[in-house]
Amino acid sequence: MAPPWLDVLDETIGACVTHRRPDLEARLREKRAQQMDPKLRVLVIGETKQGKSQLVNALINAPVCAVGDDVTTTVPTFVQHSETPSAALVRNASSRSKIMNAPTERVAVPIEQVTKQVSTTHSGELVRAEIGIPRALLTSGLVLIDTPGVGDTRSAHTASTFATMMQADAVLMVSDATGELTATELALLKQIMSACPNVTVVVTKIDLVPHWRTVVERNRSHLARAGIPAKLLPVSATLRLRAAKTNDQVLNTESGFPELLACLQRDIVASADLLARRAVSVVASSAISQLVTPLREELTAHDSRQTEATISTLQEAQRRVDELRRRSARWQNVLNDEMADLISDVEYDLRDRTRKILREVDRTFDDADPAHGWEQFEQWLEDNLNEAATTNFAWLMERADWVAEKVAKNFPVYREDILPGSVLPEDLLDPVGKLEKPKIEPFTITQKLFTGLRGSYGGVLMFGLVTSLAGMPLINVVSLGAGALFGGKTIKDEADTRLKRRQAAAKAAAQKHVDDFFMKFSKDIRDAGRHIQRSLRNHFATLAEELQETLLESARSAKRAVQDDASQREQRQREARRELDKLVTLYKRVQALGGTAAMELSA
Amino acid sequence: MTLDHAVWSMLQEALAIYRDSPRASSWLRSHAERFTEPVRVAVAGVQGIGKSTAVNALIGDAFSPLPEFTWYRNGSTAAAQVVCGPRASEVPVTRRGSRVTVDIGQWDKIDRVVVDWPSRSLRDVVLIDTPASATPEQIFGDADAVLYLMRHLRDNDLQFLRSAHDHPIARVAAVNTVGVLARADEIGGGRIDALSSAKQISRRLRRDVQVQPLCQNVVQLAGLIAVAARTLREDEFVALRALASLGREELEDYLLSADRFVGPSFPVDLEASARQGLLDRFGLFGVRLCCALIRQGFDTTVKLTGQLVQRSGLGELRDSIAIHFVERREVLKARTALLGLDVVLRMEPRPAAFRLMADLERAVASAHDFRELRLVAALQGGRTKLPTELEAEAMRLIGAEGTTSLARLGFDYDAPADEQREVLLDALARWQGQASDPHLAHDHRRAAQIVVRSCEGMLTHLG
């Protein structure tokens, strides 16, 4: 059965056809296609070896994610529906270019071999694995995403987990029953909650642990004490997989999976329908209002029965079209100026941050001996650069949102959808992967900001950042040894000069590292800025075209009113009134979809 | 002068210099005392990882865990005391079956509980069980060496291990930690080959570039099974044998999950409470393993215990303690004492102690034992590189596999002194050649010099 929002959307599309508005029609069709193929990202995360991959396998009863005793998962695996089983690896096209938006390539592999291929491909090259498999659970658009363990010492893994996290519609946090939730796990949960409130804690391996009920109880109180309103479900993947093999219903129930599946259906798939309805409601309302405007003007024109008044309406419409053209130059200027400012400010900010870090480095190595604690220093430097980049990027996003609002203010009319859903263009994240398509148009301002941020952290920030930094390790001034570092004439040197030279070398190494970082990351940031600017321009240009079309239509109908003779006039008037009534009814249904109190659309 | 003589006389000298400072002299006295005691080995790790269980496995008795620092040391009779500042009060120790309880009663604040216990395992070490609240400073302050329990290697494990090296002297002599991959029976989700899988993981961790400079070794341990094995009761053995009398397939469905194992329907005449008891003591994996072993013919208590102890990893853990801690007692004690001395010299600097300060620095920089250990770490961490076969020999000669001359020379039997000397002279000549070959890289030659020095040390011993 088609969901109710689909009927309403199709009727609205029909109305656009009737009223000869191909522009609106195209927009609604695009939305329709998006909504017909929704992606609900369910992210499976947790510390290493909690049974995340096995959980995904057990959910769909197929061994598509690699499971192992030692650290196994190094890149995310996306599992979604397809009519025939398929698998692909997405890799960096060239291992050299590690900048954001580096081209990736998608290589199909036989599904039976995907786990093996994932573990044998050099992890630096692999971006993710994609699995397509026919499963009822996935037909609603559910995408299960298996991720590398958080807190694993190879930090790039962790970062990519967070990257994916920020784009999730729901999160399954996996923690096995052999221990209670730890402070780190609780902290992670809190962090996730702030980005994606739909979180379920899955306690795995209950087959193995005699006192798993106590663990579950204690976990509940840990959650309560930490103020984390997450659901909690105990399961055993081992029992579930065995039940599937032996077709044992009782064992399947014991595995706890029926409840987990029900929870996925109820909380995730169902809530997705709500999101879809709201999104459709917003675009359809906007389209209908635009259809109504010319009709209304035509009716007023007829009502007045005054040719003069009608002529003035016609002039008015003409005037507004001109005004729109003039203003359109204005908003484009605003956009260009603001974005130019923004990019230079953000770059300045980044430079300032890196300078502060370097100053701190210099101060440190005025006294400290790099021979001691170089590792800690490297860690410190990496952390600080990461933090600088994160803050800098968050600021870019914030400013971009602000620019969007400022441009909107310079727009001749206000519409509900005047602000773009996200200032981040869709193709920023990944030019190839179709999984990266943003899903649902947001419906409130806060939602908009939230999605914008999600996008930012998800895509560019983490991927861009991690890859900017990856592969450029600091040289170790200590392990270089005296010879290489001091041109071979070390041995006779005084201890003190040796220290001085070591310090100078450390400073130089850090300086070079930070410079490299600045070069790469500031390029990423500039690219991101340009992308944003382009996508904002497209967004507002489309809006402007639609507006212009609406105004022109008003002018045309006013013209018709002037030209028509009396009987024709009456006939048209009746038609217009009927059409208007139809649109008003449709509008009410559209509003009801979104669950918002119906806004009056004056006829 | 050997390292321990040097350190001992430095302690004595410091005691003389700081005679008039009550704080410093009581600190120094406690260090002098500690210098002659057995090595203190603390068991550390996050809450619930199995520290108390590991301590029990090593001692061979099942002590009820206490939420305090608990020291177990060898004693002729069982006794326990609660220590709080300068005060120590006797508390009762009671034994019921294999369970031992120390009733510490109610206290506002406890520094530690000290248990004297007659056990062969405690002859050469004092074991310290640490509470969840213990800080790295407390742990590394009390102990000469540390067993660090972890599940897998996570960021916070590395953080803890690194905190041990925050002090410059500690860094120079980073010699006192063995990593333990704990709860080995849960690896692989309790699959029957869990323990061999755990062994492979610990082997990988041992070679991990991040772990090598921090841990002398990494071993696996299924503490729960080791304790159950060392305290196996007759009634438990009878119950396990009854289980094993059933075929593998017949039992399989009932061993699928812990819930099923204690469920109401069961094919063997065994009370649910008895089954629950087995589960508590052995874990589900342990029950599966015992059944498999009994079926394989390890069907007496002695045979079964032997297999369980060996497979649980307890054997390897003991070896590791022996090689890295007990045999290195002198170095570890010297290291602790030097750290203790350093504290005094920094906290209460005075002109009379300047020479001592220089001596301390020299001792740290030049002690051959530390040099050996540093070279072990450098070779393991790849900071110093030697050709593969030379590296293996160098590691052996500088004592990475044990510090007795037999271990260093690679004998796996008790070779007579003549035979040893012959092998030694051969090695010495080879390494002297390496040490003086001008074509070799500088750090290669330096490594060779240290090996030569180790060989010369052995030569004096063999006479």
Ligand SMILES: Nc1nc2c(ncn2[C@@H]2O[C@H](COP(=O)(O)OP(=O)(O)OP(=O)(O)O)[C@@H](O)[C@H]2O)c(=O)[nH]1
């Ligand atoms: N007994 C039992 N074992 C399980 C269960 N789920 C997973 N395991 C085992 O736990 C181990 C780890 O499982 P994985 O799925 O690889 O864990 P992961 O969290 O994906 O691990 P990484 O990706 O390496 O972080 C494997 O040996 C699994 O067989 C379960 O429900 N019961």
Ligand SMILES: Nc1nc2c(ncn2[C@@H]2O[C@H](COP(=O)(O)OP(=O)(O)O)[C@@H](O)[C@H]2O)c(=O)[nH]1
């Ligand atoms: N399965 C399994 N359980 C263990 C093991 N070691 C300890 N445990 C259990 O883990 C829990 C905590 O152990 P304990 O030794 O008190 O941990 P501590 O807090 O680190 O001292 C207890 O229920 C033990 O029975 C082990 O090797 N395997």
Ligand SMILES: [Mg+2]
């Ligand atoms: Mg995995």
Ligand SMILES: [Mg+2]
């Ligand atoms: Mg304990």
